[in-house]
Every structure is written in structure tokens, then in C-alpha cells.
Amino acid sequence: MEDEEESTNGGPPRKKLRLSKEQSRLLEESFRQHHTLNPRQKEALALQLKLRPRQVEVWFQNRRARSKLKQTEMECEYLKRWFGSLTEQNRRLQREVEELRALKVGPPTVMSPHSCEPLPASTLTMCPSCERVTTTGLDKGSTKTTTTAVATPTIAATLSSKVGTPALQSRQSSAAC
DNA sequence: TAAATACGTGCCGTTACCTCA
DNA sequence: CCTGAGGTAACGGCACGTATT
Numbered sequence: 001m002e003d004e005e006e007s008t009n010g011g012p013p014r015k016k017l018r019l020s021k022e023q024s025r026l027l028e029e030s031f032r033q034h035h036t037l038n039p040r041q042k043e044a045l046a047l048q049l050k051l052r053p054r055q056v057e058v059w060f061q062n063r064r065a066r067s068k069l070k071q072t073e074m075e076c077e078y079l080k081r082w083f084g085s086l087t088e089q090n091r092r093l094q095r096e097v098e099e100l101r102a103l104k105v106g107p108p109t110v111m112s113p114h115s116c117e118p119l120p121a122s123t124l125t126m127c128p129s130c131e132r133v134t135t136t137g138l139d140k141g142s143t144k145t146t147t148t149a150v151a152t153p154t155i156a157a158t159l160s161s162k163v164g165t166p167a168l169q170s171r172q173s174s175a176a177c
Numbered sequence: 178t179a180a181a182t183a184c185g186t187g188c189c190g191t192t193a194c195c196t197c198a
Numbered sequence: 199c200c201t202g203a204g205g206t207a208a209c210g211g212c213a214c215g216t217a218t219t
Contacts, residue, residue, distance in 0.1 A: 018196095057187095068188095
């Protein structure tokens with residue numbers, strides 16, 4: 001930072017400034033307090049750091065980008081783990097369904113809304129799109145969903161709203177299933 | 178009041194430079 | 199010494215909000 005030349009207009013190749021440790025520390029400290037700067041704060045910080053306001057501005061832009069990237073990576077890791085646990089849960093439930101079918105015993109909590117009698121295990125099916133266990137074979141349009149809903153963390157909601165992947169969208173749209 | 182213009186700012190994608198293994 | 203990868207300061211362009219005409 002010692003050699004801070006003002007070769008901005010026109011030709012000469014841009015030299016790249018390395019911020020000193022102290023400058024970085026102060027910028028980080030300021031970033032912790034607020035992620036954006038108003039013109040007055042920018043000016044004051046630039047003065048304090050002996051940098052141009054534009055450099056402070058650029059640093060904050062890049063810093064915001066870095067922190068967003070980090071956040072995205074963390075969300076990605078979280079979703080991977082979440083996916084893994086859901087897959088495992090799904091496997092367990094499918095096994096359970098198979099066992100119940102084999103025993104031909106209906107789960108005690110699943111009652112027919114019409115006859116008020118327990119439904120046979122053979123009426124249990126797994127919806128291929130939303131992977132919920134449902135009871136079928138009832139009267140027209142009265143399919144009853146009996147699975148426990150998985151609480152959707154806000155982090156996933158945030159990500160899906162940001163990313164909007166087809167997989168997530170189709171999963172959301174299958175909620176009406 | 179609405180439209181046109183200017184200006185400031187943030188974000189995004191990219192480039193260029195620097196450091197280090 | 200050379201080289202490729204990774205980190206990051208800096209840039210240009212676009213979108214958006216606000217003030218002014």
C-alpha cells in the first residue's frame with residue numbers, strides 16, 4: 001500500500017494494491033458493524049485508511065460478494081446433509097411399509113373417514129413424486145395423507161426461492177398431492 | 178401530475194495482478 | 199527459474215431508486 005499511485009486515466013497497466021494487515025483489520029471491523037456504507041462513512045473510512053473512497057467502496061462490494069458466496073456454500077452443505085437424512089428416512093419408511101404389507105396389518109392410526117374402521121395395510125401406497133405414504137382405494141377424491149410433515153427449515157426456503165431448481169420446484173408443486 | 182433525464186449505488190461477471198506451493 | 203491455481207483488487211455494465219426538470 002506504500003506505493004499508491006494514481007494511474008487511473010488511460011493507458012498504464014493497473015497495478016494491484018495489497019491492503020496492509022491494519023487496513024484489512026479496520027475494514028473487517030467496519031464490515032461487521034454495517035455491510036454497506038453511506039457516503040459520509042465511506043469518506044471517513046477512506047481518510048482513516050489513506051485510501052480512495054472508490055477503493056473502500058470496491059472492497060465492500062467484494063466483501064459482500066465473498067460473504068454471500070460463503071453463505072451459499074454453507075447452505076449447500078446443509079442441504080446435502082438434509083437430503084441424506086431424508087433419503088435415509090425414506091428408506092426406513094419404505095421398509096416399514098413392506099413389513100406392514102407382509103404382516104397384512106393396518107396401522108392403528110389410519111382410520112377410514114367413512115366407515116370409522118381401521119384401513120388394511122394394503123391400502124397404503126407411496127406417492128412417487130412427493131414420496132408420502134398415502135391411503136388409497138377410498139371413495140372418490142378422499143385420499144387422506146397420513147405422513148408426518150417434515151418441517152422445512154427457512155434456510156431451504158431461502159435457497160429454493162433463490163435457486164428455484166426444477167427439482168425443488170417440482171417438490172413444492174407436489175405438495176398438493 | 179406524469180414523463181424524461183440525471184445521478185448515485187449495489188450487484189454481477191470478468192479481468193488482471195499477486196502470492197505461493 | 200518456471201508454472202498453474204487460488205485469492206482478490208479493480209473494472210464495466212446493468213438495474214433500480216430518487217431527485218430534478
